[in-house]
Structures are given as C-alpha cells and as structure tokens.
Amino acid sequence: MRRSLILLPIMAFLMMAQSPSKTDLLKLTDELDAAVQAGDWRQAAQLSRVLKEAVQSARNESMAREGQDLVDSVLSWLPEDTETLVVAAEPFTLSENDQRKVPTALAMAQGYAVGLLGAAEKENLFKAVLGRTVRLAALSARRFGEEAPSQRPPDSPVPLGMIPYQGCGLYAFTQPVGESVLTRPPEETIMGQRTWVSKGSQNDAAETETYFVSFLKPELVLVCNNRDFFSEVISRVVAPSQRRALPASLQEWKQLDRTAPLWGITHYSHNGAIFASLSPNGKDAGAIGLTVEFGLTSGAIRARMISKADPWKQFVDDPQFKGAAHSRQSPDGVWELSVDGKPEAALISVFSLMAALGFIVLV
Amino acid sequence: MGRTLCLTTLALLLSDPLRSQTELTPLIRELRAAVQDDSLASASEIANRLDEAVQRQYSGWLIHDSRERIRDVLQWLPRDVESFWVNQEPFKIEPEQSVQLLYGRPALVYSVDRLMSLNGGAFYKSLANRTVRLVMAATKNIGPEDRAVPGVIGAQDVAYFYFFDGPVHLPPADERIQGHSAWKGTAVIDSGAPFEPGVKREQREDENWIILPRPDLLIVANRHEMLNRILEQMSAGSKTRALPDDLPEWTQVNQSAPFWGLRHYSAQSKPKPGEQGYDAAELPRPDGSAQGITVQFDTANQKLEVRYLSTAPVAEGQLVGQFKIQHSEPQVWKLVSDIQDRGPWPVHFAMSMLGFGEYR
Numbered sequence: 001m002r003r004s005l006i007l008l009p010i011m012a013f014l015m016m017a018q019s020p021s022k023t024d025l026l027k028l029t030d031e032l033d034a035a036v037q038a039g040d041w042r043q044a045a046q047l048s049r050v051l052k053e054a055v056q057s058a059r060n061e062s063m064a065r066e067g068q069d070l071v072d073s074v075l076s077w078l079p080e081d082t083e084t085l086v087v088a089a090e091p092f093t094l095s096e097n098d099q100r101k102v103p104t105a106l107a108m109a110q111g112y113a114v115g116l117l118g119a120a121e122k123e124n125l126f127k128a129v130l131g132r133t134v135r136l137a138a139l140s141a142r143r144f145g146e147e148a149p150s151q152r153p154p155d156s157p158v159p160l161g162m163i164p165y166q167g168c169g170l171y172a173f174t175q176p177v178g179e180s181v182l183t184r185p186p187e188e189t190i191m192g193q194r195t196w197v198s199k200g201s202q203n204d205a206a207e208t209e210t211y212f213v214s215f216l217k218p219e220l221v222l223v224c225n226n227r228d229f230f231s232e233v234i235s236r237v238v239a240p241s242q243r244r245a246l247p248a249s250l251q252e253w254k255q256l257d258r259t260a261p262l263w264g265i266t267h268y269s270h271n272g273a274i275f276a277s278l279s280p281n282g283k284d285a286g287a288i289g290l291t292v293e294f295g296l297t298s299g300a301i302r303a304r305m306i307s308k309a310d311p312w313k314q315f316v317d318d319p320q321f322k323g324a325a326h327s328r329q330s331p332d333g334v335w336e337l338s339v340d341g342k343p344e345a346a347l348i349s350v351f352s353l354m355a356a357l358g359f360i361v362l363v
Numbered sequence: 364m365g366r367t368l369c370l371t372t373l374a375l376l377l378s379d380p381l382r383s384q385t386e387l388t389p390l391i392r393e394l395r396a397a398v399q400d401d402s403l404a405s406a407s408e409i410a411n412r413l414d415e416a417v418q419r420q421y422s423g424w425l426i427h428d429s430r431e432r433i434r435d436v437l438q439w440l441p442r443d444v445e446s447f448w449v450n451q452e453p454f455k456i457e458p459e460q461s462v463q464l465l466y467g468r469p470a471l472v473y474s475v476d477r478l479m480s481l482n483g484g485a486f487y488k489s490l491a492n493r494t495v496r497l498v499m500a501a502t503k504n505i506g507p508e509d510r511a512v513p514g515v516i517g518a519q520d521v522a523y524f525y526f527f528d529g530p531v532h533l534p535p536a537d538e539r540i541q542g543h544s545a546w547k548g549t550a551v552i553d554s555g556a557p558f559e560p561g562v563k564r565e566q567r568e569d570e571n572w573i574i575l576p577r578p579d580l581l582i583v584a585n586r587h588e589m590l591n592r593i594l595e596q597m598s599a600g601s602k603t604r605a606l607p608d609d610l611p612e613w614t615q616v617n618q619s620a621p622f623w624g625l626r627h628y629s630a631q632s633k634p635k636p637g638e639q640g641y642d643a644a645e646l647p648r649p650d651g652s653a654q655g656i657t658v659q660f661d662t663a664n665q666k667l668e669v670r671y672l673s674t675a676p677v678a679e680g681q682l683v684g685q686f687k688i689q690h691s692e693p694q695v696w697k698l699v700s701d702i703q704d705r706g707p708w709p710v711h712f713a714m715s716m717l718g719f720g721e722y723r
Contacts, residue, residue, distance in 0.1 A: 025398045025406075033391050036384060036417070042528075045421035048414045055394075055410040059403035091404070093411070099467030099703065100662065102460055133404060174404035343464050 019061035020054045028054060060090055063174075067136045068258065074138045074170055075244050079232040081142050082245035083266055084358045088113040088137040090261035090295060091174065094130050105339075105346035106295035109262045112354050113137040115162070116169035116223040120211035121182065121198045125223075128181035133174040140245070141167035142229070144274055144358035152205065161203025163360045166226035168233050176218035190214070190227075191234045203362070252289035255304040255334055261295030264357045274358055275311065285311040292353045299341025301349050303356070304334050312337040320348040387416055425453045425496040425528060433618075436499045436524050439596045440605035441589060443503050445632065446718040447606055448624025450474045450498040452662055453528070458488045462723070469710040470622040470660055474498040476722040477523065478583055481548030481571055489533055497526040501605065503589075505632055505718040507557055512647070512681065513711035514720035517555035518567075522584040522593060530578035541594040546573040548583070553723055615670045615695060616657035624717050627655040632718075643676045646698075647715040650675035654694075658713045665702040669713045670695055685709050 020028075028051045035044035067089050078085070088110050103111075114137055118126040144165045152159070179186075179194070186194040193214045199207040202225075212230040214222050216237060224230035246252075252265050267289045268275060276284040286308030293302045305311045312327035312335055324345035327337050339349045351361065390413040397406035429451050437447070450470050462479065465472045474495075479487045506517045536544035547570065554565040572590055574582045576597055584590040606612075612625040633649050634641040644650035653673040660667045669686070671677065677696050682688060685705055686698040700709035714720070 036387050041421040041424040048417035052410045052414040055407050059407040102464045
C-alpha cells in the first residue's frame with residue numbers, strides 16, 4: 001500500500017508529460033532497491049518499468065532544448081533547395097530488428113530517419129553503433145524520383161525498395177562515436193572533412209549509390225547519398241549562409257509542433273507531382289506542403305496538408321487503416337489527418353505518410 | 364532425473380533473492396550515481412538494462428512452480444493424449460494486438476489464437492491486461508495431417524490450460540459443468556481438411572467450452588468428453604498420467620526451454636505398410652517406424668530444435684534451407700534452426716509435427 005502511494009505521484013508526472021525531479025528518481029530507485037532486497041518481484045517489476053520511463057522522460061526533457069537549437073543549426077546547414085526534413089527529436093537507442101516486438105509507428109518512423117546510417121559502409125557503420133543512443137536524427141532530402149542516368153541499365157526493371165533521392169542524414173549521439181568505428185582510413189578529404197566513401201543502396205538494386213560519411217564532431221555523424229548534397233552541407237557548416245532551407249516564412253511551419261517525438265515537413269513547390277502520384281487515380285489535390293508528427297499521446301499520428309481538396313480521403317477509406325484514420329478541415333483551411341494509435345494501423349500509416357513526404361518505397 | 368534437477372535448479376536460481384541482489388545491486392548503484400550526477404543519457408541506458416534484468420527475474424518468479432503445474436496437468440489429462448506442449452514465457456493479454464501483429468512470436472500465436480477468436484474476441488477482451496504465466500496444451504485423435512505450413516488445426520480433441528498470475532474476473536457464466544463456471548465459445552474456422560490446390564477451403568462452426576476450475580486457471584476444450592475427464596481427474600485425483608515419464612521422448616526434451624513440447628505417435632498417426640511415407644519420413648508426416656518428436660524453442664535467442672525419433676531415413680523435402688539436419692545419435696534426427704535468420708516458418712513446421720495448426 002505504501003509503495004503504491006509513492007508510485008502515484010511519479011506516475012502522475014509521467015501522465016502529465018512532466019519531467020520527474022532528481023529527488024523523485026532517487027526515491028523511486030530506493031523503492032526498487034527495497035523491493036529487490038525483499039524479493040518482491042511483482043512490485044520490483046512494476047517499479048522498474050515506471051523508473052525506466054521516468055528516467056527516459058527526464059533525459060528527453062533535458063535534451064529537448066539543445067535538440068531545438070541543433071535543428072535550427074541543421075536548417076541553416078541544408079541546401080536551399082531541400083524539399084523535405086524529417087527529425088527524430090526524441091532520443092532512441094539503435095537496436096537490431098527484434099521479430100518478437102510489435103514495432104510502434106514511432107519506431108518505424110525512426111527506422112526511416114536512420115535509413116542512410118543503415119545503408120552506408122555496407123551496413124557496418126550501423127552495426128558498429130548498435131546499442132548506442134541517438135539524441136537526434138535529421139534526414140533531409142530533395143529530388144525524389146530523379147534517377148541518375150548511370151544508375152540503371154536501359155530497359156531494366158525499376159528496383160523495389162526506396163525510390164531515388166538526394167539526401168543527408170545527420171545523427172547526433174548522446175556519447176562520442178569517433179572515427180575508430182570505421183576500421184580504415186578515409187578515402188577522401190572533401191572541403192577539409194575526412195570522408196569515408198562506400199557503395200550500396202536502399203533498394204534491391206545492388207550498389208547503385210555512393211555514400212559519404214564524415215564526423216562533424218565525435219558525436220555528430222553526417223551520412224549522405226549524393227556528393228553535391230554532402231559538399232553543400234559541409235560548406236554551410238563551415239560558412240553559414242543567410243538563406244536557409246525550408247525558410248521560416250513557409251506556412252507549413254505554422255502547422256507543425258516541433259516538440260513531437262518525430263516530425264517531418266515538406267514543401268511541394270519543387271516537386272508537386274509526388275503527392276498526386278500516390279493517389280490511385282492520379283487526382284491532384286493541389287498540395288502545397290505537408291507536416292507530419294509521430295509518437296503523440298497514446299501513439300497517435302497527425303498530418304496536416306495545405307491543399308485545395310481533401311487529400312486524406314483515400315487514407316480514411318483505406319481498409320488497411322482499420323478505421324483508425326480520420327480527416328477534417330481546420331478553420332484556416334488546412335486538411336488534418338489523425339490516426340489513432342491502433343497497432344494494426346501503424347505500418348500503413350508510416351508507409352503512406354513517409355511516401356507523402358517523398359520517401360516512397362516500391363513493393 | 365537429470366532434467367528434473369536442472370529445472371528445479373533453474374527455478375531456484377531465478378527466485379533466489381541473494382543471487383538476484385548480486386546481479387541487480389550494482390546496476391541500481393550505477394543508476395543512482397548517474398542520476399546524482401545528472402548524467403541522464405547514461406542513467407537512461409542503465410535503467411533500460413536494469414529493467415530488462417528485473418523483468419527477467421519477475422518472469423522467472425512467475426514460473427517458479429512450473430514443474431509442479433506441468434505434473435498436475437499431465438495427471439489431469441486423459442491417458443491417450445498424444446501431444447503436449449508448454450509455453451513458460453509469461454505474457455500479458457493485449458487484445459489490441461491481432462494474430463497478424465504477433466507474426467514474430469509464433470509460440471504466443473499458438474498459445475492464444477483459439478482463445479482470441481472465440482465469440483468474436485469478446486472473451487479475450489474480458490481478460491485484457493491480465494498476465495498469463497504458463498500455457499499448456501494437449502491433443503488427441505489427430506486426424507490426417509495438413510502438409511501446408513503453417514497448417515490449420517484439424518477437428519481433433521484439444522485442451523488448453525492458462526495459469527494466470529492471480530484470480531481472473533469474468534462475465535457471468537453461461538452454465539456450470541461439474542460445479543464449475545463455464546462459458547460457451549464459438550468461432551467459424553477453416554475445416555482443417557488437407558490442402559488441395561485450387562479447391563476452396565470449407566469452413567465450420569467450432570464449439571469450445573471455457574472453464575474456470577480455480578480462480579487463476581482457465582481451461583479451454585473443444586470436447587465435452589475430454590473436458591469432463593479432466594475435471595473428474597482434477598477433483599478425484601489420478602494415479603496415471605498422460606505421456607508417462609518412461610517414454611523415450613522425455614529424455615530428448617529440455618524442459619527448461621521457454622517453449623517445449625513432445626508427441627508420442629499413436630498407431631493411427633503413422634502410415635501403414637505400403638502407404639506413402641512408410642519407409643522414409645516425409646516430415647511433417649511421420650514414417651511407419653517413428654516413435655515421437657520433441658520440440659524446444661529458446662525464444663530469447665530464437666533457437667529452435669526439433670528431435671525426431673525414428674529408425675527410418677528423413678527426406679529433406681521442405682526442410683532444405685530451413686533446418687540444419689544432424690543425425691548424431693542413432694534413431695534421433697535433430698533439426699536445428701535459427702529463427703532470427705529464417706523467420707517463423709520452422710516454428711510453424713515444428714508445431715505441425717506436434718499435431719497443432721493455426722486456429723483460423
């Protein structure tokens with residue numbers, strides 16, 4: 001009874017999304033210690049689960065401010081013609097695919113964010129950092145669907161998997177990673193940055209892409225799949241530009257909550273056909289831009305589209321969403337899609353919304 | 364005897380507070396120091412490791428009496444039971460997770476698919492968030508076996524035993540059977556007929572009874588006769604048991620595995636002289652000289668081992684690429700698979716050999 005009463009304020013903190021204090025965490029740790037000493041495993045299991053979430057919540061809170069500052073820096077580093085930015089703002093630990101776990105929509109979306117980290121260096125970079133915690137991942141991209149002429153022999157089938165794009169992933173770890181995770185000297189120095197170059201791909205065509213990996217700081221890893229994009233980012237890190245990607249004046253920013261655990265933004269002005277291409281009948285909803293947010297309360301997802309017509313009808317009507325998707329038009333004319341945190345709707349939600357951001361996976 | 368000792372030792376280790384303190388106390392100390400230093404990134408990683416260790420201890424504690432409960436169930440079951448398995452990896456009932464979402468946890472799928480389907484899922488929903496610490500299942504009168512993997516369970520007699528972590532509270536009972544609260548549960552399922560290409564699958568309404576003979580024990584059975592026999596033996600006791608401990612299969616199964624099972628083939632389950640598969644096993648169907656099989660599935664490490672006891676050769680057929688086949692002991696064929704690499708297909712194959720299929 002006494003322990004349950006102590007648990008209540010801690011759980012209340014978690015439910016109110018407030019960060020528990022150091023005193024709360026230490027008190028909870030003492031309670032867990034007492035339960036372990038007493039061999040009260042039922043109580044220990046409950047306390048341990050609450051403690052894990054409380055510490056995670058405190059960690060996330062402490063990193064949130066720095067994360068926001070880092071996102072602002074990333075926006076200033078990206079090329080001006082960047083179309084899409086996906087930010088995994090809540091820290092997460094890199095782990096191998098565990099078939100026994102039912103992944104959440106947030107975990108699947110984080111998988112997209114680390115796609116370049118996983119593809120570079122023939123997957124060896126990812127293997128080397130397994131178990132480490134990413135405090136923030138930012139995936140930026142442009143020119144979706146534009147295939148380099150040399151990428152595929154004429155008349156060969158379109159490869160299944162991720163469509164071509166030019167992009168960079170910036171991965172900020174909680175602890176220094178260091179160049180030693182790559183077991184060879186860098187192939188090149190590009191604009192003063194030691195750069196590791198490898199071949200690979202994010203689809204079933206073998207080694208059609210070239211990856212560029214560099215450490216901006218020991219805990220900050222940059223991975224790109226295009227030399228120009230990589231060089232532009234490096235040059236802007238060295239000499240920041242006044243003009244930034246996805247400028248603050250874009251109306252999409254007003255629709256976005258940057259405190260969401262994972263969010264994405266795209267402005268379709270450079271590639272308006274992407275969203276229309278996802279429609280079964282090719283109907284153009286007149287889409288201008290999109291924001292998405294994953295990992296909201298109870299695992300819910302929200303997307304907002306600035307468009308002339310309801311772009312979400314096909315999502316809401318799709319039986320794969322299991323009735324979890326709902327759309328409405330807000331008073332300012334923006335079309336909002338909300339998807340309940342129903343586990344069965346998670347995969348199709350992430351797959352569809354990431355495609356709407358440009359990251360189309362052909363299956 | 365050796366296996367019994369091993370299981371007892373495992374249970375003692377898992378529930379021994381002194382050993383647990385030795386393992387957990389340093390982690391708790393590390394966590395306290397990290398929180399004190401405001402090193403919250405480290406603290407979070409330590410808290411994750413600590414929680415994994417505590418949950419492991421809790422799971423071990425939940426099944427500390429599994430040896431006794433398994434012995435009880437084997438004594439309650441009819442003597443002519445042919446196949447029996449145990450899932451001793453505790454889990455919470457989460458009705459929002461469909462069978463499709465449990466794709467990567469096949470042992471769990473076979474543990475809950477029937478319960479999940481009855482009365483449109485209403486019964487399963489009433490058990491939401493309850494922890495099941497042990498599941499056991501047994502079957503007899505196994506008909507012609509489906510070669511498709513994963514197969515569909517046939518119309519054979521089955522009984523499932525769910526041991527919860529405490530009393531369960533259910534809606535008012537439909538009836539009483541031998542003085543116990545009982546509920547009727549139905550589902551429209553595949554008929555279980557052998558697969559034939561191009562032939563539309565027939566469906567049938569399947570009737571089951573759900574009994575709560577003890578506040579923390581739920582039994583699901585599809586035959587009144589089998590259920591009555593179980594309840595009689597529960598109340599009156601039994602000097603006999605299903606699958607007696609002198610069967611050779613018991614020496615070939617690791618009872619400390621999170622999931623294990625064995626089957627001792629009845630004469631009707633094996634082909635007769637002159638029938639296809641009599642001289643060489645075309646698994647999952649046994650050959651004419653087969654004695655039985657055992658299954659052990661280490662779910663934490665995703666390692667599966669099937670042991671097939673027969674003097675006949677084994678045709679590789681469907682096994683190629685899915686299992687490594689070893690014949691290190693006479694009359695024992697070991698089929699070993701890494702489920703992390705292969706996916707769940709070999710587990711479905713093993714369940715098919717045990718005479719179980721999916722309830723769909």
